Amino acid sequence: MRLAAVLVSLFLTFAAVAQQPLKSDTIDRAITTTQTAWKLPGIAVAIVRNDRVIYAKGFGVKDLGSDNPVTADTTFQIASNSKAFTTAALAMLVDDGKLSWDDPVRQYVDYFRLADPCAESMVTVRDTVSHRTGLSRHDELWDNAPWSREEVLRKIGQVKLNKPFRTAYQYNNIMFIAAGEVVSHAANMPWDDFVRTRLFQPLGMNSTFTEDAKWQSADHATGYRYDWKKERISMQPPIDTNTLGAAGAIKSTARDMAQWVRLQLNNGVIDGKRLISEDALNETKMPQTVIRLEKLSRDTNPESNVMAYGMGWNIQDYRGELLVSHGGALNGFRSHVDLLPRRGTGFVILTNVGRGMANVALRNTLIDILLGYPRRDWNAYYLMVDRKADEADAKEIEERNAKRIPNTQPSHPLADYAGEYESPAYGTAIVTLVDNALVLQWSRMHLPLTHFHYDVFNAVSEPDDVDEQVTFGIGAEGKVKTLTFFGETFTRK
Numbered sequence: 457m458r459l460a461a462v463l464v465s466l467f468l469t470f471a472a473v474a475q476q477p478l479k480s481d482t483i484d485r486a487i488t489t490t491q492t493a494w495k496l497p498g499i500a501v502a503i504v505r506n507d508r509v510i511y512a513k514g515f516g517v518k519d520l521g522s523d524n525p526v527t528a529d530t531t532f533q534i535a536s537n538s539k540a541f542t543t544a545a546l547a548m549l550v551d552d553g554k555l556s557w558d559d560p561v562r563q564y565v566d567y568f569r570l571a572d573p574c575a576e577s578m579v580t581v582r583d584t585v586s587h588r589t590g591l592s593r594h595d596e597l598w599d600n601a602p603w604s605r606e607e608v609l610r611k612i613g614q615v616k617l618n619k620p621f622r623t624a625y626q627y628n629n630i631m632f633i634a635a636g637e638v639v640s641h642a643a644n645m646p647w648d649d650f651v652r653t654r655l656f657q658p659l660g661m662n663s664t665f666t667e668d669a670k671w672q673s674a675d676h677a678t679g680y681r682y683d684w685k686k687e688r689i690s691m692q693p694p695i696d697t698n699t700l701g702a703a704g705a706i707k708s709t710a711r712d713m714a715q716w717v718r719l720q721l722n723n724g725v726i727d728g729k730r731l732i733s734e735d736a737l738n739e740t741k742m743p744q745t746v747i748r749l750e751k752l753s754r755d756t757n758p759e760s761n762v763m764a765y766g767m768g769w770n771i772q773d774y775r776g777e778l779l780v781s782h783g784g785a786l787n788g789f790r791s792h793v794d795l796l797p798r799r800g801t802g803f804v805i806l807t808n809v810g811r812g813m814a815n816v817a818l819r820n821t822l823i824d825i826l827l828g829y830p831r832r833d834w835n836a837y838y839l840m841v842d843r844k845a846d847e848a849d850a851k852e853i854e855e856r857n858a859k860r861i862p863n864t865q866p867s868h869p870l871a872d873y874a875g876e877y878e879s880p881a882y883g884t885a886i887v888t889l890v891d892n893a894l895v896l897q898w899s900r901m902h903l904p905l906t907h908f909h910y911d912v913f914n915a916v917s918e919p920d921d922v923d924e925q926v927t928f929g930i931g932a933e934g935k936v937k938t939l940t941f942f943g944e945t946f947t948r949k
Contacts, residue, residue: 478503478510478826486821487515493835494814495689496807498526498677500710503803503822507722509714511803518677518808520689528711531663531676532806533697534791535784538666538706539632540740541651541716543585543768545639545702547736548654554642557582557739557767561634564641567606568634569613575621576613581638583622584631585767586744590617591628596942597881598630598699600920601899605633605701614881615944625745625765629703636702647702658731659719661712668697671707677808679788684846689809692788693919704786713793713804720780720795721802740767741780741797755841756816774820775829781819783812790815794823801826813838853923864909866928868936870894873928877939877946885939885946896926898941915941 483503491499498516502509514526549555558580561568570576575590583589594615597608612630619626636647643650648666656664665671679692697705708716715726724732743764749757757763760779763772769780778798784791788808792815795802803822805815817838824831866873870889877885885898887905894905894913901920905913911928924941931937939946 478505480511482825483511483822484513486825487513487818490814490818490821490835491515493839494809494811494817495682495687496809496811496814497680497689498530498808499818500526500528500530500532500806501803501818501822502528502710502714502717503826504714504717504721504801505826506800507718509711509718512711512714514710518675520678520680520691526677526808527675529663529675529709530806531665531671531674531707531709532791532808533671533679533704533707533784533786533789534713534793534806535704535786535789536629537713537782537784537791537793538702538704539585540720540768540782540793541655541706542632542635542639542647542702543740544655544732544737545643545647545650546581546585546635546767547732547740549639549642550736550739551733555581555638561638564638565609565634567610568637569610570617571613571615572617572621575617578621581635582744582767584635584638587625587627587631587765588622588745589628589631590619590621590623590626591615591631592618592626593628593630594881594942595629596899598633599695600901601699601883603699605637605699608699609634609637611881611883614879625747629700632703633699633701639702648705651706655716655731656712658729659712659715659726661708661715664706664708664712666697666701666705666707668694674707676707677789679786680809681788682809682811684843685850692810694787697786700786704784708806710804710806713806717793717795717802717804721797721800741769741771742766743771755844756813758837759820774823775827777823777827779823783815785810785812792816792819794819796823796827799827811842813842856925861909866907867911867930873936873939875936876949878949879944879946882942882944882946885941887939896941911936 497520498518500514503511512528514528514530516526518524518526561579597611639647639650680689681692682689719726723734724730724737745765747763747765759775760772769782772779780795782793788810790807790812792805805818817834820834874887874889888895896903896905903915903917905915908914913926915924915926927940928936929938937948
């Protein structure tokens, strides 16, 4: 009896802590501590509890070198947090009777293909938004290329699957582009128009856009990259997001995103109006694909035991609490949306420098504060995790360079490598000889090729975030016949 009384007392104590009124200055200190630790130019946060926005504030500046402050109404690119908007749009179409989660993709997008005929015959709408088609990322097809959404989907159909269908989690933006095209065809309107009229407008998200031009003309932040070796922040030249579309083109504010969080926590209802049925919306947060917690992901999620991907959401435990969340990374912006459905609590974090672990550190800190958990220095922990990941990447390059065989020469004069090379998926790569050095042009990129050894060259461009090797292949007749780039083989015309 005495033990039972103690346990009840402890339960009531923890419950009381978790339900204490939020102290704004506690949140302020948590945010500014994270901002300082990670050298974040700007950050905006909004918190929802019990269907009320209880906190919405900005810190720092939109642009380095200026005193333009970030506010709760400053627009950031939310990147992959666009994916949950796409699955919410699909849920609305399920409610409308215009599609089913397990309909074949080809029923709506007749030009959709996968290189594996068996996978192509079975791939469903659900598969495209749960990262289990067997395709690896191939982000080069949209982030450095001038092609339309349809062209990208036609090209990805030429790429070999690197995993058997439905056997593994492999994050894939292009499959979400396909899901956006399913929305367009099922609704008979572009994905951009659907999410604007069916989600942004009813939610009062008046500062939320999919178009780059509208974002540029709004009160927006500038994205930055971080060089961990030099500890230097510099502007990130943005790439166009139109092709990315349903996978990551949305730009929004902390205040607008708070409305999105309210809709999610309130099971599809906003201010008494139902936009999505509870069943259809909750289906997006049901585990679909297991995420194996390998070494890096376990380091990133030290308080989690299991993790899965739903449809546009990660689902995991955090200190025994159900956590539904997603991150976003694009053009020097990072975003995080986190839902604690059983507590009626959620929040959004928006930052304008490419340091994603900063958002995870703040995410964990905010959960601990909001739920009354013991505090931990998450900034120190994730700075260590971040540094380990950077050092691992650097070591990989060092190991690659250590394999270089010195004093070798290309097998042919440099002029023999010049020409046009074709890939069914990646199109044309042109190699030219300029000032006695080779240059590779593919899509928007012009990459100088520096000799590594034999017929292998390095292609490095910091602005394009490219550090690849280009390997030329010699045919049986002794002539330069192929080049391999981004893991794809291009054949000389």
